[in-house]
Amino acid sequence: MKIQAIYTDGACSGNPGPGGWGTLVVFEDGSVHEMGGGDRQTTNNRMEMQAAIAALEYLKATGQTQPIPLYTDSQYLINGITQWMNGWKRKGWTTSSGGAVLNQELWQRLDALNSRQIQWTYVRGHAGNAGNERCDAIARAFAQGQVPHLQQIGPVS
Incomplete structure (x- = not known):
């Protein structure tokens, strides 16, 4: 099966606070x-x-190589x-103002996984986009300590 699109979202109750993510x-x-x-803090x-x-x-586990849009409401x-x-990489993970880049370990993981295959696409949050709304619902449930029912096709083959 070929992946057509990917949607992602994150949520937090308080910032910082309990959070969740959905894909x-x-x-x-x-x-x-x-x-x-989710994460408690x-x-x-x-x-x-x-x-x-x-x-x-x-996506990497599927071995698919065709371009894929990844939709997120996070600018x-x-x-x-x-x-x-x-x-950031050129400046040794410092910002333009000289401070340390926040969330560096996550940025490094994203950098290692990213490729030209990914078409990073902004979608406005809470604007009726079905994929974004579903990810938001999953993320909010985990942020509230709930485990929503997730549709899953099974392990990646």
Whole structure:
């Protein structure tokens, strides 16, 4: 089965506070694979990043090489991966103001998983996009300490 699109989202109750993340992988035949998780003390940005890491790990495990749009409502995530990353690496993981890059370990994991295959695409949150809304619901459930029912197609073959 070929992946058609990936959606990711993160949520946090308080920032920092309990958080959750959700990922929706949509296949060309219409089937889906949902993933999610949470952390008792985190930030919204970390959860947005964790959702993308899970998505990219899943994609890598499939061996699929066709371009895939990854939809997120996090401008922090998109800007970090598409605009800021190279500068951070050149400057030894410091920001333009000289401070340490926050969430460096997660950025490094994203950098290792990222490729030209991924089409980082911004989608406005809470605007009726079904994939984004589903990821938001998964993320919010985990942030509230609940475990939502996740549709899963089974292990990646």
